[in-house]
Amino acid sequence: MSSRPRGPAASVKITDVAAAAGVAPMTVSRVLNTPDRVSEATALKVREAIERLGYVPNLIAGGLSSRRSRMIAAIVPTIASPMFSAPVQTFTDVLGQAGYHVMLGLSGYKPDGEDALIRAVLTRRPDGLLLTGASHSPAVRRLLKDAGVPVVEIWDAAEHPTDMLVGFDHAELGVAVADFFAAGGHTRFMIFAAGDPRAAARREGFVRRVAQHGGTLVAERTLPAPSGIIDGRLALRAVAPLLTERTALFGSSDNVAFGAMEEARALGIAVPQRLAICGFGDFELSRGCEPPITTVSVDGAEMGRVAAENLLARMNGRAAPRRVLVPSRIIERAST
Amino acid sequence: MSSRPRGPAASVKITDVAAAAGVAPMTVSRVLNTPDRVSEATALKVREAIERLGYVPNLIAGGLSSRRSRMIAAIVPTIASPMFSAPVQTFTDVLGQAGYHVMLGLSGYKPDGEDALIRAVLTRRPDGLLLTGASHSPAVRRLLKDAGVPVVEIWDAAEHPTDMLVGFDHAELGVAVADFFAAGGHTRFMIFAAGDPRAAARREGFVRRVAQHGGTLVAERTLPAPSGIIDGRLALRAVAPLLTERTALFGSSDNVAFGAMEEARALGIAVPQRLAICGFGDFELSRGCEPPITTVSVDGAEMGRVAAENLLARMNGRAAPRRVLVPSRIIERAST
DNA sequence: TTGTAGGCGTTATCAG
DNA sequence: CTGATAACGCCTACAA
Numbered sequence A, B: 001m002s003s004r005p006r007g008p009a010a011s012v013k014i015t016d017v018a019a020a021a022g023v024a025p026m027t028v029s030r031v032l033n034t035p036d037r038v039s040e041a042t043a044l045k046v047r048e049a050i051e052r053l054g055y056v057p058n059l060i061a062g063g064l065s066s067r068r069s070r071m072i073a074a075i076v077p078t079i080a081s082p083m084f085s086a087p088v089q090t091f092t093d094v095l096g097q098a099g100y101h102v103m104l105g106l107s108g109y110k111p112d113g114e115d116a117l118i119r120a121v122l123t124r125r126p127d128g129l130l131l132t133g134a135s136h137s138p139a140v141r142r143l144l145k146d147a148g149v150p151v152v153e154i155w156d157a158a159e160h161p162t163d164m165l166v167g168f169d170h171a172e173l174g175v176a177v178a179d180f181f182a183a184g185g186h187t188r189f190m191i192f193a194a195g196d197p198r199a200a201a202r203r204e205g206f207v208r209r210v211a212q213h214g215g216t217l218v219a220e221r222t223l224p225a226p227s228g229i230i231d232g233r234l235a236l237r238a239v240a241p242l243l244t245e246r247t248a249l250f251g252s253s254d255n256v257a258f259g260a261m262e263e264a265r266a267l268g269i270a271v272p273q274r275l276a277i278c279g280f281g282d283f284e285l286s287r288g289c290e291p292p293i294t295t296v297s298v299d300g301a302e303m304g305r306v307a308a309e310n311l312l313a314r315m316n317g318r319a320a321p322r323r324v325l326v327p328s329r330i331i332e333r334a335s336t
Numbered sequence C: 001t002t003g004t005a006g007g008c009g010t011t012a013t014c015a016g
Numbered sequence D: 001c002t003g004a005t006a007a008c009g010c011c012t013a014c015a016a
Helices: A014-021 A025-033 A039-055 A058-067 A082-097 A113-122 A138-147 A171-182 A198-210 A229-242 A254-267 A282-288 A300-315 B014-021 B025-033 B040-053 B057-067 B081-095 B112-123 B136-145 B170-181 B198-213 B229-243 B254-267 B284-288 B300-315
Strands: A070-074 A100-105 A127-132 A151-154 A165-166 A188-194 A216-223 A247-251 A275-280 A294-298 A322-325 A328-331 B070-078 B101-106 B128-132 B153-154 B162-169 B188-194 B216-223 B245-251 B273-279 B294-298 B323-327 B328-331
Touching: A014 A039, A025 A039, A025 A198, A025 B153, A058 A198, A058 B057, A070 A082, A070 A113, A070 B040, A082 A100, A082 A127, A082 A300, A082 B101, A100 B081, A100 B323, A113 A127, A113 A138, A127 A300, A151 A229, A151 A300, A151 B170, A165 A300, A171 A198, A171 A247, A171 A275, A171 A294, A188 A229, A188 A254, A188 A294, A198 A216, A216 A229, A229 A254, A229 B284, A247 A254, A247 B162, A254 A282, A254 B284, A282 B229, A282 B254, A294 B188, A300 B300, B014 B025, B014 B040, B025 B040, B070 B153, B070 B229, B081 B101, B081 B300, B101 B112, B112 B128, B112 B136, B128 B300, B153 B300, B162 B300, B170 B198, B170 B273, B170 B328, B188 B198, B188 B229, B188 B254, B198 B216, B216 B229, B229 B245, B229 B254, B254 B273, B254 B284
Parallel strands: A070 A100, A070 A127, A127 A151, A151 A165, A165 A322, A188 A216, A188 A247, A247 A275, A275 A294, B070 B101, B070 B128, B128 B153, B153 B162, B162 B323, B188 B216, B188 B245, B245 B273, B273 B294
Antiparallel strands: A100 B101, A294 A328, B294 B328
16 A cells, blocks of 8 residues: 555645635635635635635545535446436436535345445445335344435335335336236236346236236246346247247346347247237337337436435435335337 | 434444453554454454444545545446446446445536536545546646546547556547458448547548548438437438448447347348448347347456556556557457 | 554634 | 634554
């Protein structure tokens, strides 16, 4: 570990600016943080000095003193999927505009990845936390409560969120897709579900409802998380021999659905005549491919935006809803 | 702005642990940061106290004191594209394992987005910076030099990087694609290029080489950045009337190439017979679709990994290469 | 191997 | 509206 000699500008501190402007350090601080509490004349002097010296405030010091880090941690399984990159993108944008920075935590899909990450992240004293899903270890829940940090959970709809939640019910969504297929006259069903808890919930709802409709679950495959196009292709290839009659497939994501569709084409299985396909996520792919794929749309970007706004409200001492359910809806396209 | 009363655990500080363990605060610090300089016996006592009190170290305070924030800022245009989400993903993973956290900065595609972001981010005194591309405003270059922070630039191959660079030459890559098409006997060419500087460089190399081969540039379209599947479809539809003879198309990304291919199918234009298509990025889509699309592979994940490692080397006082060129290669598939 | 003193750069608080 | 003072919680540097 080498020590860290910094360049000239980084060593300019608030006292230097204060001296140069002929005011107290506290006045410089005010110019930066609460400009309306400073006379225009002194503010001008101070800003000139800041500019001239190339002063870059040190928010580490500021954070220690004020006990507000102005940082938010966002913990998602991965940003490789639009499922999570979309909310993180808008979350970061909205908070950035409010002067907050986002620390990115990637927990992967191992259940214990999150624990260590949250523990590590709390070390930075974030002013708020974005978590994915609402099922966390008891240790984590206690840690979060002790830390007293506002938390917003997305992509899930637990009855009792840790703190705040912006999400939807995956099982319900699975039910809706089963109903949609049944309304289309389907009696034979398949599902390709990824191994993560949320995909499992969608599967559970779907399978349960299929049974209620008296339908036949011809086959189901569990895919790795996160699952992709190739996973969808392989899964379809594996179940292809069972596709003797008209069947409805619910894919774990639009990528999976697309992969299944491409493999069906390669195998000469007609979509939607012999195989009807519904995806999940409304990725650009599902409406850009040919034929476009029916999917369940949940607005990830919107989830990120609302999560950011609720967190901001909370951090500014305002109230924020504990539980926001975002709408999900089936977008019917040519694949069904 | 409300003040921030924290829970019980957050108020436990190193002095509390020290008292509970019957040692000096400095000893607790050593147990945490340089365990080998502490006897096993005291380390045990301290760890027990940490556990019992639920102590969560405050890295803000530690950072102020040590002048090392253990944070790295990663600034990319967006994480909505695999182009950038892949390197950010591995970058974050590798640094996370080394005890660093990544602050995410999304600069968009407006040229001035980066300036403000870098300025804001330096305020946190990051120990290192990841930037996208190597063309930054003079103001930024000066700011970075003054800050004395290690910087690694990815996705580009400027002759004189700001500090370190892990990338490749986009113009050269455009040339290679033109050569590849020419070797396939093509004489008519098209390109769909996004508006960002790197896509523009690929276009420049491609167009230049096409001319050198005496080929005809039948058409070109500039797409918005970031461009997607739909952009590719629309662009192809616009130029379709010109596709009277066998033509080779270079797309700005695999998404664009895929969009073009789907639109061609919809219009009854045979791929690859009448229209040969090469994409860029080797996204999963290009090898998962039917037919799979020829593409230029650049390993974004690898770029992120190397960038992280070089930054780590530098931060630990070791030497790191100024300029690493990662290989790009054309992966030939059925679309050409 | 462990402890002591002092300061990192800023802001809350109170006084003027 | 402006200033003085005292933390914020930890680590560097030195000493024992």
